[in-house]
Amino acid sequence: MINKLKITFLLGIFMMIFSSNMNAQLKPGELVDGIAAVIGDEIVLESDVNEQMNYAKQQGASETDKCDFLENLISNKLLVYEAKKDTLIENRSAAIKEQANAKYRQLLSQFPDEKTMLAAYKFRNAYEMKNAIEKIDVDQYYGQAKYQRVTEKADVTPNEVTDFYNLYKMQLPEVKDEISLAQIMIYPKLTDAHKDDLIKRLNKIKQDIAAGETFESQARIYSEDEGSAANGGLYKNIFKGQMVKPFEAAALNLQENEISEPIESEFGYHIIQLIRKSGKVYDARHILLKATPTDDEMKTAKAKLDSIKNLVLDGKITFKDAAFKFSDDKKTKFNAGIISGADGSDKIERESIPGSITYELAGLNKGDITSAFEDEDNKRKVVKIIKLEDVIPAHQITLETDYNRIKQMALNKKRNEMIEKFVNSKLPTTFISIDGRYDNCKFKANWKKESIKK
Secondary structure, three states: OOEOOOOOOOHHHHHHHOOOOOOOOOOOOOOOOOEEEEEOOEEEEHHHHHHHHHHHHHOOOOOOOHHHHHHHHHHHHHHHHHHHHOOOOOOOHHHHHHHHHHHHHHHHOOOOOHHHHHHHHOOOOHHHHHHHHHHHHHHHHHHHHHHHHHHOOOOOOHHHHHHHHHHHOOOOOEEOOEEEEEEEEEOOOOOHHHHHHHHHHHHHHHHHHHOOOOHHHHHHHHOOOOOOHHHOOEEEEEEOOOEOHHHHHHHHOOOOOOEOOOEEEOOEEEEEEEEEEEOOEEEEEEEEEEOOOOHHHHHHHHHHHHHHHHHHHOOOOOHHHHHHHHOOOOOOHHHOOEOOOOOOOOOEEHHHOOHHHHHHHOOOOOOOEOOOEEEEEOOEEEEEEEEEEEEEOOEEOOHHHHHHHHHHHHHHHHHHHHHHHHHHHHHHHOOEEEOHHHOOOOOOOOOOOOOOOO
């Protein structure tokens, strides 16, 4: 929970990927699983192909050619294979393993016990499930790292953007109703009495540990960090720079097995025990008491934001300057409070706005600002005001209205071409074997290394 590399995992997608129990309901002669392709020392399983196809169908894909899915997986695996040989790409195997363990613990916190969770995801044991999570994370990390290395110099000129638009404009989709939003978000301040209470509780826990209780048992009982409490507060193989600064500063100033005084971070109050330190890597346990604001503290925060709103409406400060001065949201405060959409632009599809935000925006016109309201950010209670910066009705994409969007499409196309060129350059020197079940596939790349007739 306190990891900057946020331990986030889309539960729905995870359920989809591992929902097929390969040992259940098999018909006579049906394949349990098998190797669909080998690329270097990377493997694509038959189940990987099936899972990708099932997910695409669930997302509404009209065409699901198994050959296409296999080719995409092979291409990704080749990037992973090349990334692991690239000395300029950091080997993060240890950190990824711990991240997988943390994701496992986070998922476990949503079930009454481990047996129930394993049954829900159709895994035989914890090792199998953790290994599956780790496999996905490894492929994602190395695949993305190599993609970025290959495409880091990609760029498009205005002429290339225009050419792209003229070539593909009849195929470009209609833009749905969009809006542009800016926000000011603050974390409610805890009263001194509330802070003192949290510190006293941690000091009492620390005294109990000194009197004979183990840090591990106390973390399981009291810690409010869903990512580590079930594991006795333990985080292993933490790289310097991975945790928030107050946590890391306190941990690295300890001797092994020493316990810190209560320290404050953006997530609440902690006591930390350093377990091991070796070079740039360390293990630590912690007990977290979250800084969850009371109703009165929430009301105070709302009153502050409503007063800031009034300053903006009275022309005494611009929303942009108010966001920079008052907002606690580091993602938006330096950008006039603008909330980025899924594609990185300042436009967001109206239908993708969370219901809680849609409710607050109801009846507002361009330029209006909501009253202060409660929301949640990274599982923390926050208070926000949101300005409706712009309203963009549904329309067909044009250079005049959507230049930046078209530029991004053209850039993505160029990046994909660079990846395709890179992959093709590696085919002659990479061991590739594709199962005979796919002999009839007509791949875009020459994966089968068939001789080309002149």
